[in-house]
Amino acid sequence: xxxxxxxxxxxxxEKEVLRGLNLNIKAGEVHAIMGPNGAGKSSLASVLAxxxxxxxxAGSASLNGEDLLxxxxxxxxxxxxxxxxxxxxxxxxxxxxxxxxxxxxxxxxAKGLSExxxxxxxxxxxxxxxxxGMRQEFLERDVNVGFSxxxxxxxxxxxxxxxxxxxxxxxxxxxxxxxxxLKAVAQGVNAMRSPDRGFVLVTHYQRLLEYxxxxxxxxxxxxxxxxxxxxxxxxxxEELGYDALATA
Amino acid sequence: MxxxxxxxxxxxxxxxxxxxxxxxxxxxxxxxxxQEALQDFAQAxxxxxxDEDWKYTRLAGFWKxxxxxxxxxxxxxxxxxxxxxxxxxxxxxxxxxxxxxRLSSSLSDLPSGxxxxxxxxxxxxxQSLAGDALAAMAVAGLxxxxxxxxANNQRIERPIVVRCLGEAGVGQSLALSVTLGQSAELTxxxxxxxxxxxxxxxxxxxxxxxxxxxxxxxxxxxxxSAYSFGWRTASLQRDARLIQRSLMTSGLLSRQHFTVNVxxxxxxxxxxxxxxxxxxxxxxxxxHTRHACLNARSEQLHRxxxxxxxxxxxxxxxxxxxxxxxxxxxxATNNLLLSPTAQANSKPQLEIYADDVRCTHGVTSGTxxxxxxxxxxxxxxxxxxxxxxxxxxxxxxxxSDVSVPEVAETWQSLIQQKLTEAMS
Numbered sequence: 001x002x003x004x005x006x007x008x009x010x011x012x013x014e015k016e017v018l019r020g021l022n023l024n025i026k027a028g029e030v031h032a033i034m035g036p037n038g039a040g041k042s043s044l045a046s047v048l049a050x051x052x053x054x055x056x057x058a059g060s061a062s063l064n065g066e067d068l069l070x071x072x073x074x075x076x077x078x079x080x081x082x083x084x085x086x087x088x089x090x091x092x093x094x095x096x097x098x099x100x101x102x103x104x105x106x107x108x109x110a111k112g113l114s115e116x117x118x119x120x121x122x123x124x125x126x127x128x129x130x131x132x133g134m135r136q137e138f139l140e141r142d143v144n145v146g147f148s149x150x151x152x153x154x155x156x157x158x159x160x161x162x163x164x165x166x167x168x169x170x171x172x173x174x175x176x177x178x179x180x181x182l183k184a185v186a187q188g189v190n191a192m193r194s195p196d197r198g199f200v201l202v203t204h205y206q207r208l209l210e211y212x213x214x215x216x217x218x219x220x221x222x223x224x225x226x227x228x229x230x231x232x233x234x235x236x237x238e239e240l241g242y243d244a245l246a247t248a
Numbered sequence: 249m250x251x252x253x254x255x256x257x258x259x260x261x262x263x264x265x266x267x268x269x270x271x272x273x274x275x276x277x278x279x280x281x282x283q284e285a286l287q288d289f290a291q292a293x294x295x296x297x298x299d300e301d302w303k304y305t306r307l308a309g310f311w312k313x314x315x316x317x318x319x320x321x322x323x324x325x326x327x328x329x330x331x332x333x334x335x336x337x338x339x340x341x342x343x344x345x346x347x348x349x350r351l352s353s354s355l356s357d358l359p360s361g362x363x364x365x366x367x368x369x370x371x372x373x374x375q376s377l378a379g380d381a382l383a384a385m386a387v388a389g390l391x392x393x394x395x396x397x398x399a400n401n402q403r404i405e406r407p408i409v410v411r412c413l414g415e416a417g418v419g420q421s422l423a424l425s426v427t428l429g430q431s432a433e434l435t436x437x438x439x440x441x442x443x444x445x446x447x448x449x450x451x452x453x454x455x456x457x458x459x460x461x462x463x464x465x466x467x468x469x470x471x472x473s474a475y476s477f478g479w480r481t482a483s484l485q486r487d488a489r490l491i492q493r494s495l496m497t498s499g500l501l502s503r504q505h506f507t508v509n510v511x512x513x514x515x516x517x518x519x520x521x522x523x524x525x526x527x528x529x530x531x532x533x534x535x536h537t538r539h540a541c542l543n544a545r546s547e548q549l550h551r552x553x554x555x556x557x558x559x560x561x562x563x564x565x566x567x568x569x570x571x572x573x574x575x576x577x578x579x580a581t582n583n584l585l586l587s588p589t590a591q592a593n594s595k596p597q598l599e600i601y602a603d604d605v606r607c608t609h610g611v612t613s614g615t616x617x618x619x620x621x622x623x624x625x626x627x628x629x630x631x632x633x634x635x636x637x638x639x640x641x642x643x644x645x646x647x648s649d650v651s652v653p654e655v656a657e658t659w660q661s662l663i664q665q666k667l668t669e670a671m672s
Contacts, residue, residue, distance in 0.1 A: 049626055050625075050626075051622060052618075052622070072625070072631065073622060073625040073626050074625040074626075074628050074629060074630050074631065074634075076626075077625070077626055077627055077628035078628045083626050085623065085626075088623070089617075089619050089620050089622075089623035090620075091620050091623070091624070091637075091638060091641065092641065092645060093638075093640075093641025093642060093644055093645040093648070094637050094638065094641045098637075099624070099627075099637075102624075102629055102633065102637070103624075103627035103628050103629055106627075106628040106629045106630060106633070107627075107628040110628065143623075159627055163627065163628065
């Protein structure tokens with residue numbers, strides 16, 4: 001199993017946000033997690049990525065059989081977990097190129113691979129940028145500074161393509177995007193789909209699912225997954241709304 | 249030398265330093281101004297923490313320093329520390345207060361329009377430092393002065409690099425006088441390297457004539473127990489431009505004054521400082537900007553990254569005189585506190601006597617942004633590296649536009665090295 005989450009319970013600022021969540025994802029699968037505001041969607045992404053203001057109070061989570069909850073955020077990333085942020089962070093003064101090269105080499109070092117030099121990295125990043133239709137100037141700018149919302153998300157997709165994680169969690173990456181940016185995100189995900197990689201698309205809207213077809217859809221409600229199924233669930237959410245569907 | 253038991257430690261120190269300077273003066277010819285400065289020093293009250301200006305910059309350790317004043321002898325074994333500089337740089341090197349011909353570039357093939365004189369007669373003494381005991385001490389003990397003149401309309405392609413080295417326990421004092429003629433251009437680079445328990449005093453007078461441009465880059469590469477005090481006074485005439493960039497990361501205590509007199513219409517001063525203070529360092533930056541004419545501009549950015557038990561002190565005042573309308577003066581100070589025991593003391597002041605001006609000042613203080621650190625860690629970057637990247641970027645951003653690539657690279661690595669100590 002790629003990701004195995006059992007009875008996960010967590011709090012943030014002493015408020016319960018996950019209340020016994022179970023989720024299993026096999027390599028090659030794309031899972032969408034949908035739910036109303038405050039259901040715990042972003043909390044799930046944050047807890048899995050290791051945000052320090054979240055406290056896990058019970059349960060377990062493992063990636064490829066390794067205990068995720070025992071790892072620092074950087075160790076989780078090195079072990080193959082990738083979180084695409086709802087709000088990618090701006091870092092003035094740090095060039096995107098330096099950031100990306102440092103990240104790629106940190107992950108390579110952790111895997112016991114040699115670091116890429118400037119030339120090797122440049123070749124790799126050019127290839128990935130071409131794949132995502134990104135311009136060269138992206139590298140020279142400071143990390144996410146002055147980027148439009150769509151550019152920030154595209155930058156996250158570039159990081160995902162460079163780090164080649166085994167599990168990608170997209171935390172409402174599609175929120176607030178125009179259709180072109182949304183398509184770019186979908187293009188990033190589709191280009192990266194492979195039999196040895198899994199995806200969790202955390203989303204508030206069904207629009208992304210028109211461009212990335214998920215294998216499984218889960219409904220997250222009050223900190224638990226209350227229903228799982230196929231695309232038919234999307235129609236039911238539309239028809240009944242989350243409350244009725246969750247309590248039905 | 250005996251101390252009267254009635255003197256307090258500061259007075260004892262003053263007596264000791266005064267005797268030191270008298271002995272030093274006795275072995276050489278000194279100007280009247282230097283003798284007067286010695287008198288001033290003898291009569292001055294040494295500053296203590298009770299003085300508002302010295303509240304955060306404590307001199308108690310300095311007064312106890314076992315100094316010997318720079319002598320005529322320069323150890324022939326002294327070698328110049330490696331430093332990456334432009335190939336065509338004109339290097340002028342002082343060791344223990346003495347000009348070293350051996351370590352300096354040849355002065356026989358200077359570009360036309362450039363004059364460089366080394367003078368030990370102390371004729372170009374700095375003015376208007378009355379009441380400052382340290383400045384008096386610096387003038388009384390002035391070892392040597394450098395007088396640089398650039399003729400009208402001459403653009404000097406070769407940067408001038410002034411390097412000051414000091415051996416352990418040596419006190420030295422230098423003065424620099426730079427005059428740029430009309431429409432002249434020059435890049436001046438100052439590097440202070442002091443070895444342990446020493447002090448370097450530096451006075452400079454920078455006169456920038458009509459439409460001339462001076463780029464002034466300054467940094468310290470001092471030992472952890474070194475002291476440095478500087479007074480740099482610039483005068484800008486009509487359409488003149490002054491670009492000053494400084495990097496302060498070393499020494500136990502450094503206090504640098506930057507005075508800019510904006511005297512001509514449409515003149516522009518652009519000043520930025522990057523500071524990294526760690527352990528028990530005190531880095532003190534003082535700027536005094538005086539606008540005395542129409543339509544001139546001054547921009548300042550000072551960034552302090554402060555960790556350990558270090559102290560980052562900033563005092564900046566801007567005076568806009570009556571009639572200096574349309575002045576555009578801005579001063580920003582940002583402090584990044586890297587530890588709970590780090591201290592930032594910033595004091596900006598505006599004094600405006602003109603009617604139609606645009607003047608701003610602002611101070612921000614904060615800690616590292618944890619969302620930035622998490623973002624980097626979530627990409628596999630270890631926490632210590634993430635903290636280093638973000639804090640180095642903070643300090644570097646102030647001085648990232650340095651126009652000499654070799655200096656920009658040196659500064660970048662000095663900031664990185666320094667902060668690596670803090671993060672490990």
